[in-house]
Amino acid sequence: MSDRERDDHSGTETTGHQWDGIKELDTPLPRWWLWMFYGCIAWSVVYWVLMPAWPGITGYTHGMLGKSDRAAVSGELASLEALRGHGLVKLKSASLEQIEADPQLQAYALQVGQSVFGDNCATCHGSGGAGGKGYPNLRDDVWLWGGSLEDIRHTIQVGVRSGHAKARGETVMPAFGRERMLNTGQISDLTEYVVALSHRKADGAAVARARQTFADQCAACHGPAGTGDVARGIPNLTDAEWLYGSSREAITDQIMNGRNGVMPTWEARFSPETIKALAVYVHANAGGDVGPAAAAPVAAAPSPAPAGR
Secondary structure, X not given: OOOOOEOOOOOOEXXXXXXXXXXXXXXXXXXXXXXXXXXXXXXXXXXXXXXXXXXXXXXXXXXXXXXXXXXXXXXXXXXXXXXXXXXXXXXXXXXXXXXXXXXHHHHHHHHHHHHHHHHHOHHHHOOOOXXXXXXXXXXXXXXXXXXXXXXXXXXXXXXXXXXXXXXXXXXXXXXXXXXXXXXXXXXXXXXXXXXXXXXXXXXXXXXXXXXXXXXXXXXXXXXXXOOOEHHHOEOOOOOOOOOOOOOHHHHHHHHHHOOXXXXXXXXXXXXXXXXXXXXXXXXXXXXXXXXXHHOOOOOOOOOOOOOOO
């Protein structure tokens, strides 16, 4: 008979261990748990024999089955690369128009373009391409550099103000206030003039005072009517689309400090086929081109009429 103390409540022997007056019961483990434990030990021994398991100084045990997840993944990647390679070959030989005319090839291009856009473009333009302050919306029909397939492809290839050798005639918006080209009063009047150009209520006296300032400082780029120039990426000031905001404060800030966004060139990072696919994706999800009427600035137009006092 055991001389160990028994618990009065449960009748179970104690182990003799005691902490702060609490005694440990010598309760046996459930038999089913023990069998599972022993089974796991047996299974681990079998696994060590069959599968890669133990590391060594110069390698590891490969196991009798010779299984390798690294080799399996490499095989899957090779198969995927071969599949993509076939599609990329077709993209390489097809024109942008031919890609959009071929439903199967277009579907492939859209898949590639969506993946590339999500990994590289969504950070600035947003996951849906809707853009934000300072980042163009790619889902409307307003394009600073043209919205045709070829225009989009070229913009992706060379970027904007990226220093690429094939960049188009890129202009820079001067910081009229910071560089003291215009004083505060002239900038305030010019703000009202731009507001009037976009068909909103403006101060008539300020518009009249700014008319000559606009002709002298702004018309060379934005055109006499303020309609911009797609060929040089110059914004149209007469519509309702504003890259940096349409409030008077935002317009004043743009005139005062200048805004010259930069888009990187992707030519060195993407293959020509990938750039094609990305152009097709952007074009397919956009509203379309601005049309030939906006491709060049209007030669002359009447001054804006103030809609307010």
